[in-house]
Amino acid sequence: MELAQRWTMPWQGSAVLHVRSGALEVKPWEQLIVRAQVSSSDPMLSVVDWSDASATWVARDSWAMLGVDWKGRVNLSRNWSVRALAQGRWASSPELGLAPGYGELGLVYSAKVPNLYPGMRVQLELQGQGWTGGWQRPVWVAEKGLFGYSQGDPMPAGGLVHAAAMVYLGEAQLGVIAQNANQGWVPNTVFVAQNYPVPPATLRWFLRWRMFE
Secondary structure, X not given: OEEEEEEOOHHHOOOOOEEEEEEEEEEEEOOEEEEEEEEOOEEEEEEOOOOOOOOEEEEEXXXXXXXXXXXXEEEOOOOEEEEEEEEEEEEOOHHHOOOOEEEEEEEEEEEEOOOOXXXXXXXXXXXXXXXXXXXXXXXEEOOOXXXXXXXXXXXXXXXXXXXXXXXXXXXXXXXXXXXXXXXXXXXXXXXOOOOXXXXXXXXXXXXXXOOOO
């Protein structure tokens, strides 16, 4: 359980001076997490539509959120596994930008490659993601470096499929990812697009170097 009070920043306007919030997370089973969160009125960026860059700070009414997450994994063999994730969300306001339902299902192959490079490992992934409609997608306001809220048409149900091939060489990771849909904002998660907005369908490669565990 967490209870907090914070004072708003000067650039967030004067409609709200401080925000009180509370969060509770319960894990009844290893694969199941239930969380709840409430907040008093807080400042929020508001825009007319997706193309409007003149965002203004407004006061959002007090709100509450209840979420249930289930995550599972089944090992089919030494190298093959299936991973699944299911999320349910209830939000008291569409301004929270939460999809009521979201799910993932992925097939993963991971194997060590001996005698070529110390710690070398190959991983292949095929994953599908899907979500229900009826939620408001947050709008990225580049001029402020923050997300805002638009009262435009609610998002329809959707999803994406992506395939990935990755090679791990000790602390380095080299990979290629292909996907059939825009991953600029996957609902109920953090902002995942490194370069927003990403094209509707992409084929991209990446190189990462991990310095810390």
